[in-house]
Amino acid sequence: MIPLKDENPTKNFPVFTLLFLALNVIVFIYGVNLPVHPSVLYADYALIPYQLVHSPVTAYPTLYTSMFLHAGIGHLGGNMLYLWIFGNNIEDVLGKFRFILFYFVCGTIAALGHIATDMDSQIPMVGASGAISGILGAYLILFPFARIKTFIFLGFFWTIARVPAIVLLLIWIGLQIWNSAATGAGETAWFAHIGGFVAGILLILPFKNIRPAF
Numbered sequence: 001m002i003p004l005k006d007e008n009p010t011k012n013f014p015v016f017t018l019l020f021l022a023l024n025v026i027v028f029i030y031g032v033n034l035p036v037h038p039s040v041l042y043a044d045y046a047l048i049p050y051q052l053v054h055s056p057v058t059a060y061p062t063l064y065t066s067m068f069l070h071a072g073i074g075h076l077g078g079n080m081l082y083l084w085i086f087g088n089n090i091e092d093v094l095g096k097f098r099f100i101l102f103y104f105v106c107g108t109i110a111a112l113g114h115i116a117t118d119m120d121s122q123i124p125m126v127g128a129s130g131a132i133s134g135i136l137g138a139y140l141i142l143f144p145f146a147r148i149k150t151f152i153f154l155g156f157f158w159t160i161a162r163v164p165a166i167v168l169l170l171i172w173i174g175l176q177i178w179n180s181a182a183t184g185a186g187e188t189a190w191f192a193h194i195g196g197f198v199a200g201i202l203l204i205l206p207f208k209n210i211r212p213a214f
Helices: 015-032 038-045 049-054 062-068 073-094 096-117 129-142 165-183 190-209
Strands: 002-006 147-154 157-164
Touching: 002 073, 015 038, 015 062, 015 073, 015 096, 038 062, 049 062, 049 096, 062 096, 073 096, 073 129, 073 190, 096 129, 096 190, 129 165, 129 190, 147 165, 157 165, 165 190
Parallel strands: none
Antiparallel strands: 002 147, 147 157
């Protein structure tokens, strides 16, 4: 199941959803145009659990820089698709300042969830998946019955259907839980997806109801 578009209009232009999307794309294009393999960026900007646990002060910035790195075009494309479909509505509800804060808080909690599964891991963690998972959790709470145009492929059969968000997102998180149980932490940060999703569910209503002083 691949979401294509939601039928959930917004009132305001999604400035920071587009900005986050653009930054991720720009960083990816920069990486693939380096004279060496783009993975060289991982040494300084990816999140490595072992380094954060043992050198938290120096490694702390990688909690955030890692959110703008991606391992390939498929990784980037999937994340940006979900960010665009679901992020604009969450930004519309929260407003600009709270949306930025929500994005990074969910991304941070997601990363810590991944680290907790293997604190000695030396495998670099990259991608916006954790923060975007928080957006998905928030969308589930705020718009459970919004219709999502979804590409469904079952063997030789495919179709495009209008699927309620609650169905699509519960299937999505179910797959993350299934994969985490089947493969463990591994090279894909399944627990970051789960942690971000749970953070989004728990934090969206407090964030929505908090009014910033400026």
